[in-house]
Amino acid sequence: MSKKTKVADHEKDYEQELRLLQIELVKLQRQIISGNLRLLVILEGRDTAGKDGTIKRIVEHLSPRETRVVALGKPSSREEGEWYFQRYVAELPSAGEFAIFNRSWYNRAGVEQVMGFCTEVQYKQFMGSVNEFESLLVDSGTQIIKYYLDIDKKEQALRLESRKTDPLKQWKISPIDEQAQKNWKPYSKARDRMLEKTSSKQAPWTVINANNKKLTHLNLIQDLLSRVSYPGKDAKLLKCDPEIVMHCPPLGAKQPKLAS
Numbered sequence: 001m002s003k004k005t006k007v008a009d010h011e012k013d014y015e016q017e018l019r020l021l022q023i024e025l026v027k028l029q030r031q032i033i034s035g036n037l038r039l040l041v042i043l044e045g046r047d048t049a050g051k052d053g054t055i056k057r058i059v060e061h062l063s064p065r066e067t068r069v070v071a072l073g074k075p076s077s078r079e080e081g082e083w084y085f086q087r088y089v090a091e092l093p094s095a096g097e098f099a100i101f102n103r104s105w106y107n108r109a110g111v112e113q114v115m116g117f118c119t120e121v122q123y124k125q126f127m128g129s130v131n132e133f134e135s136l137l138v139d140s141g142t143q144i145i146k147y148y149l150d151i152d153k154k155e156q157a158l159r160l161e162s163r164k165t166d167p168l169k170q171w172k173i174s175p176i177d178e179q180a181q182k183n184w185k186p187y188s189k190a191r192d193r194m195l196e197k198t199s200s201k202q203a204p205w206t207v208i209n210a211n212n213k214k215l216t217h218l219n220l221i222q223d224l225l226s227r228v229s230y231p232g233k234d235a236k237l238l239k240c241d242p243e244i245v246m247h248c249p250p251l252g253a254k255q256p257k258l259a260s
Contacts, residue, residue, distance in 0.1 A: 031230035036095035045149030048159035071102035199248040
């Protein structure tokens, strides 16, 4: 079998498996709508870790009326004077909705803290209140599933270079991206602290090894579907690779070893 044929077969297998998982996502959405449920999925991760591509595969065949992707930009001067969580609260899912946050209030635990966009006092206030905030959301009926997409330094460098050379990806380039490699270790420390301090019992973190984009798509969707109840679930489709999907333990426990 030629290399070209193997690549084609691999692509076909990926598309077939993805289609089956997307059918499961449609089943899940029916349950969210009929049961007036509120589902919030938070995607955080390294720059270039593949959040956009993963979200695209999740929502591709879902109803745009009941599915919202939230990717907030830099806060306005007015928003900077608000309670930190305020602008995110306005984007939370209502009954019957599925919302995906492409980055979230955890900006404060990552980019803002590393780049000096918030004070140490603001950072500590956030870290001291986020678990209680999420607990209130869960107690009010919102299910929260949090993912952190992690890649190694070499893979990130390759993807950053691809953004510079691919004319279809250049809209993704930002000044923050340019600091990703320089601040690799500070981002690693911020990530580890965030996972350790904010993986609560009600809203734990799940880390995805995102070095392979297609395996990231499949395994994250499999894990997501396995975490929510819905009629007609095909459980045999939802077996994740433990080398890719790592569930973080409760607060204070030793976290999985990640790229440092």
